[in-house]
Amino acid sequence: MTDTSIKPRRVRFSWEETPLHWVPGDPFTTHLINVLHMLLPAGERWFVHVFKQALPYIRDPRLKAEVKGFMGQEGTHAVAHQRVLEHMKDQGLDPGPYVENIEWIFERMLGDDTMPPIARTYWLKERVALIAAIEHYTAVLGQWILDARPLDDAGADAVMMDLLRWHGAEEVEHRSVAFDLFMHLDGSYARRTRTMMVTGPMIVLLLKRGAGFLMANDPILRGRLRAKWTHYFYRARQGRVPTLRSLALAVPQYLRPGFHPSQEGDLRQALDYIAISPAHAEFLSLNVRKLQEGQ
Numbered sequence: 001m002t003d004t005s006i007k008p009r010r011v012r013f014s015w016e017e018t019p020l021h022w023v024p025g026d027p028f029t030t031h032l033i034n035v036l037h038m039l040l041p042a043g044e045r046w047f048v049h050v051f052k053q054a055l056p057y058i059r060d061p062r063l064k065a066e067v068k069g070f071m072g073q074e075g076t077h078a079v080a081h082q083r084v085l086e087h088m089k090d091q092g093l094d095p096g097p098y099v100e101n102i103e104w105i106f107e108r109m110l111g112d113d114t115m116p117p118i119a120r121t122y123w124l125k126e127r128v129a130l131i132a133a134i135e136h137y138t139a140v141l142g143q144w145i146l147d148a149r150p151l152d153d154a155g156a157d158a159v160m161m162d163l164l165r166w167h168g169a170e171e172v173e174h175r176s177v178a179f180d181l182f183m184h185l186d187g188s189y190a191r192r193t194r195t196m197m198v199t200g201p202m203i204v205l206l207l208k209r210g211a212g213f214l215m216a217n218d219p220i221l222r223g224r225l226r227a228k229w230t231h232y233f234y235r236a237r238q239g240r241v242p243t244l245r246s247l248a249l250a251v252p253q254y255l256r257p258g259f260h261p262s263q264e265g266d267l268r269q270a271l272d273y274i275a276i277s278p279a280h281a282e283f284l285s286l287n288v289r290k291l292q293e294g295q
Helices: 027-057 061-090 096-109 117-147 149-153 158-173 177-185 189-217 229-238 244-255 267-276 278-294
Strands: none
Touching: 027 061, 027 096, 027 117, 027 177, 027 189, 027 229, 061 158, 061 177, 096 189, 117 158, 117 177, 117 189, 117 244, 117 267, 158 267, 158 278, 189 244, 229 244, 267 278
């Protein structure tokens, strides 16, 4: 299990100065990463919903506390990314149609009523296993964004980078919780394999389609530039987006006998970033000012 106390942290982001193309001159990288803002609010609300159903089955008090902390962090993440979607819409790029598709996947295709009542326990274990597989990818991406200096070198917007790194750091911090819950409730290697083999291709497909949607509807580009694999490979070589190889390697890592998420990622680096995150510091500073004004 994890060796830290998992807890939600309050943050405050100000988006007024963040441009639509927050990686200057690079709409492809901007929009490929922007797909995460469209995926995460619905996905993380679904995580919380499923884990809430799992809580009564958890016999280990420490794991139950970590699951509750995980749920708090994921709820905070969903709100933060939802604010980015609102900012995108204010800038003339409405993510709504794509987000509706994502919400359908989580609420309908992966919802409570997908399986008949007799399969309730089976379906809960299956969805917990899916979340564990997804969380492996979010931890991989979290470590990547913490290390992604080429984005800083490209002049990426500081507020957006803080959001991505704060979120990525918390993904590294709680990287073991979903896996530990899956092992506690079930731990079937066949289920672990099956859900990972579904998760990997689905994430790549959703990222590709999402980037295509954003590029096609970008009010600045006006359809003059489409998302292509050539763009992806070029930016991956520059280090601005994760390589396809790194995403593919996440599968055998997860399926390796004896694997545990604590073996992956740099927890110290993640906690160090959280300690200096401007958004977290801004929230604390705002609270201090409010307390002082109230005296």
